[in-house]
Amino acid sequence: MIFRNLIKNIPALLAAVVLVLLTLAASVGPLLVKRDILPNPLSMDLDSLKQPPGAAHLFGTDNKGRDILSRVVYGARISLSVGIIASAISLGIGVFLGLIAGYFGGLVDVVLSQIFDIFLAFPSLLLAIGISAVMPPGLTSAMLAITLVGWAGFARLVRGMTLTLKEQTYVEASKALGASSSRILCRHILPNALPLIFVAGSLRVGGFILIEASLSFLGLGVQPPTPTWGSMISLNRSYINVAPWMILFPGLAISITVIAFNVLGDFLRDKLDPRMRA
Amino acid sequence: MWFYILKRFLFSVPTFFGITLITFILMQALPGDPVQGMAGERASPETIARIRAELGQERPLPIQYVGYLKLLLHGEMGRSYYTNRKVSDDLLQKFPNTLKLGVAAMLFASLFGISMGVFAAIKRGTVWDRLVALISVGGISIPIFWLGLALMLVFSLYLRWLPPSGMGNGSLIYLILPAATLGTFSLSYIVRVTRASMLETLSQPYIAAARSRGLSEFAVVFRHALKNSLIPVVTLIGLDLGSYLNGAVLTETVFGWDGLGRYALDGIIKRDYPIIMGVVLFGAVIFVVMNLIVDISYHFLDPRVNIRK
Numbered sequence: 001m002i003f004r005n006l007i008k009n010i011p012a013l014l015a016a017v018v019l020v021l022l023t024l025a026a027s028v029g030p031l032l033v034k035r036d037i038l039p040n041p042l043s044m045d046l047d048s049l050k051q052p053p054g055a056a057h058l059f060g061t062d063n064k065g066r067d068i069l070s071r072v073v074y075g076a077r078i079s080l081s082v083g084i085i086a087s088a089i090s091l092g093i094g095v096f097l098g099l100i101a102g103y104f105g106g107l108v109d110v111v112l113s114q115i116f117d118i119f120l121a122f123p124s125l126l127l128a129i130g131i132s133a134v135m136p137p138g139l140t141s142a143m144l145a146i147t148l149v150g151w152a153g154f155a156r157l158v159r160g161m162t163l164t165l166k167e168q169t170y171v172e173a174s175k176a177l178g179a180s181s182s183r184i185l186c187r188h189i190l191p192n193a194l195p196l197i198f199v200a201g202s203l204r205v206g207g208f209i210l211i212e213a214s215l216s217f218l219g220l221g222v223q224p225p226t227p228t229w230g231s232m233i234s235l236n237r238s239y240i241n242v243a244p245w246m247i248l249f250p251g252l253a254i255s256i257t258v259i260a261f262n263v264l265g266d267f268l269r270d271k272l273d274p275r276m277r278a
Numbered sequence: 279m280w281f282y283i284l285k286r287f288l289f290s291v292p293t294f295f296g297i298t299l300i301t302f303i304l305m306q307a308l309p310g311d312p313v314q315g316m317a318g319e320r321a322s323p324e325t326i327a328r329i330r331a332e333l334g335q336e337r338p339l340p341i342q343y344v345g346y347l348k349l350l351l352h353g354e355m356g357r358s359y360y361t362n363r364k365v366s367d368d369l370l371q372k373f374p375n376t377l378k379l380g381v382a383a384m385l386f387a388s389l390f391g392i393s394m395g396v397f398a399a400i401k402r403g404t405v406w407d408r409l410v411a412l413i414s415v416g417g418i419s420i421p422i423f424w425l426g427l428a429l430m431l432v433f434s435l436y437l438r439w440l441p442p443s444g445m446g447n448g449s450l451i452y453l454i455l456p457a458a459t460l461g462t463f464s465l466s467y468i469v470r471v472t473r474a475s476m477l478e479t480l481s482q483p484y485i486a487a488a489r490s491r492g493l494s495e496f497a498v499v500f501r502h503a504l505k506n507s508l509i510p511v512v513t514l515i516g517l518d519l520g521s522y523l524n525g526a527v528l529t530e531t532v533f534g535w536d537g538l539g540r541y542a543l544d545g546i547i548k549r550d551y552p553i554i555m556g557v558v559l560f561g562a563v564i565f566v567v568m569n570l571i572v573d574i575s576y577h578f579l580d581p582r583v584n585i586r587k
Contacts (some may be wrong), residue, residue, distance in 0.1 A: 118295075121297060122300075122558075130301065220528070251421065
């Protein structure tokens with residue numbers, strides 16, 4: 001049903017196509033480099049520094065003569081994996097703690113909710129900066145920072161849903177039949193909350209990719225020479241006037257990816273959750 | 279009313295403890311000795327002794343945390359490794375600049391956000407409506423640092439209308455690009471909420487009544503509908519303060535704006551930990567305090583909000 005709706009909704013369909021193509025490019029990128037179809041993103045070519053976009057280099061080259069197209073493709077690997085993995089982990093933590101807080105209530109709820117609120121009290125990028133600054137910068141620290149920033153929002157959402165769902169008659173019936181708490185949570189509450197959880201997750205992937213790009217831009221993400229979209233922009237900033245393509249393409253890549261995730265997230269929300277419709 | 283304010287105030291106390299606990303844990307995770315980490319490498323022996331008295335590693339962790347709170351209460355947030363200046367002094371000196379940028383960004387976001395939202399609502403279903411929707415999706419998706427660089431490239435380097443960076447002794451022309459960059463994210467949400475709220479108000483019976491009385495469309499939209507659709511928008515503007523603090527780090531970095539954000543970046547580049555921790559802590563406290571103020575002010579502004587709840 002969702003698939004049939006997707007075909008009718010042109011922006012959402014476009015977004016899905018973009019994401020599929022991007023994932024495809026990110027996964028076959030290394031293969032293309034091995035076959036010499038795409039230049040190695042790390043190999044410097046001192047004869048073609050700061051080349052504008054052209055036949056030899058579709059997106060041009062940077063100040064070390066590296067091919068920007070292949071660096072953008074490799075950057076997609078990091079952005080997509082950080083965005084998706086961080087969403088998945090923070091969703092996992094958020095769902096687990098949100099279910100517990102909402103279902104058991106009482107003191108457990110008070111304590112857990114207070115913890116959610118504390119994490120939500122930080123402006124997200126500042127907290128991520130604090131976390132990634134104390135660790136050696138890299139993929140792990142960026143992912144950990146984004147996860148720690150993101151889980152509390154999911155937890156609060158799931159707690160709210162659990163509060164409503166646990167009052168439903170089927171939960172009462174199951175309780176009357178002597179079902180254990182864990183059975184009620186896993187068999188009744190979680191499956192009913194799942195579509196909304198999925199929507200919330202898909203709406204946040206874009207935001208997480210933006211945080212990863214921001215951390216990379218500030219020098220706190222995956223370190224050079226490994227290309228990331230954020231670091232490509234920050235490292236080439238000083239050439240903005242002479243060679244704007246060096247920052248144009250990585251920036252376009254981030255924007256298009258995040259727009260695609262947001263459009264698709266909005267679409268899923270409209271389809272899966274009539275209550276959240278704006 | 280006072281009871282509500284007091285209650286709301288007390289509820290934020292655990293949050294303050296939580297924030298300091300998190301920065302305390304982050305400090306423990308720093309490489310090396312936390313005392314040295316806070317005092318800086320060029321600190322005087324007295325400073326080190328005073329900090330060690332509170333944070334000494336021979337003491338159990340909870341006691342160290344209490345010691346950390348004591349230091350913070352005395353405004354002791356450590357000193358920069360490089361300049362040896364007190365972080366607390368620097369923070370207070372840079373904050374007004376960030377505040378100025380933030381206020382300008384908020385004005386930009388509110389002014390253009392509300393106008394575009396109203397426009398989209400009036401032109402519902404047309405190409406204009408779609409264009410505004412596109413801008414609002416773009417605004418939350420485009421990375422703020424890239425947007426800043428793009429605006430700088432077009433308006434400063436190509437067209438030469440506006441200065442590319444710096445603060446220009448407070449001249450307003452230097453504020454335009456950074457404020458537009460910082461405000462765009464918030465603008466996008468304001469557009470969405472204004473449009474939705476306007477559409478809802480326009481479908482109310484009293485709007486139909488106003489129209490049937492023969493009032494001009496202008497009067498209907500601006501005098502009757504807009505006024506009544508603004509409450510959720512004002513709420514959103516207040517609650518969106520966090521996005522300004524987040525965005526300030528990136529915007530100030532791009533435009534060389536001498537505020538908290540660029541201060542944080544300096545700290546990051548030099549691995550000057552007292553500065554990073556100082557900005558994180560200060561930013562979170564500002565955020566919580568501002569939310570508190572916004573919350574309380576609603577109860578003054580909107581009599582319908584039940585203060586006894």
